Amino acid sequence: MKIMVLGTRGIPDIPGGVETHCEHLYPRMLKNGENSITVICRSNYVEDKSRKEYKGINLKNIYSPKSKSFEAIVHSFLSVIYIAFKRPDVVHIHAIGPNLVTGLARLFNLKVVMTHHGPDYKRMKWNGLAKFFLKTGEWMGVKFGNHVIVISQEIKQHIADTYNRTDSILIPNGVDKPTVSTNTDYLETLGITKDQYIFTLGRFVPEKGFDYLIRAYAQTNLSKKYRLVIAGDADHESEYSLELKALAKKNNVVLTGFIKGEKLQQLFSYAALFVLPSFYEGLPIALLEAMSYGLPILASNIPANTQVNLPQDCYFKVGNEAMLIYYMDSLKLREQERFEYQMKQYDWDLIADQTLDVYKSLI
Incomplete structure (x- = not known):
């Protein structure tokens, strides 16, 4: 089976x-x-453009502009033209923005699977025009996708209520078994x-809620004993991300930048508490990772977080600084x-089998 994948910035080691x-x-x-898989990558995120393969997956770099608002649209259009010439058995398009090209893919007689990772137009960073394109991409993917995969029950219900599509297939995000580090050298450099220390990670965008987490942390008794560590950064520097970094510096918060591998494993292995204060998520992999390490967890009470069924006292009202304190x-x-x-x-092997079953049903 020949599969081509669109909608991701790229793999490996690209945050998101x-x-x-x-x-x-x-x-x-x-x-x-049995399968040949090609992942289409956005050129402006790929550091090693000579790399053509990752763990048996073919990598194809296609141009994308350095524009927060237009990179996904331009890249997806160019990619679907390329894919149309390659004639795969299945095209898998991730996220609602790139699914703007689902109708075009169907016109080329391609079989399309959409994965809906969440209604991204709810993110605070997008302006009115971007929200319009994202909502249109959602409509296009749900309307014209041969099959629609959703990563949470909340999204499944949203699609049913909004578009009357009741046949979406729930396949959640996954998480690897934890690699517990025995090293502390990276912690020492921080x-x-x-x-x-208290730990969290994610992009520096308003919907992650890191600003009110820092303000709440600074007012707690815990701050006298535990440092707050935030792993991540902004994809595109913004007024918010600059203000967040200034707020972190003022309150002695450790910012690591984007990290993976052993560095991230050390932070998960030795954290005293994991906090996820988000206003919006699809199904947060960071939360699943914290669960895999067995960490004590506090999470905002948004549906994406409550669906993993943590004990009730792990949830606080989203955005409520006083309650978080x-x-x-x-x-x-x-x-x-x-x-x-x-x-x-949330086992990736099970999720891979479930996704393959969706592909096979189209062939």
């Missing part, structure tokens, strides 16, 4: 939820040489001590305290 999803998913589909100060953190969460449905 869709990117992480694709990086973990597609290598698991190369079973017994000036932090194991078991003595109260919850953080109510915690009795213990060194290397770990919990066992239910993770079976």
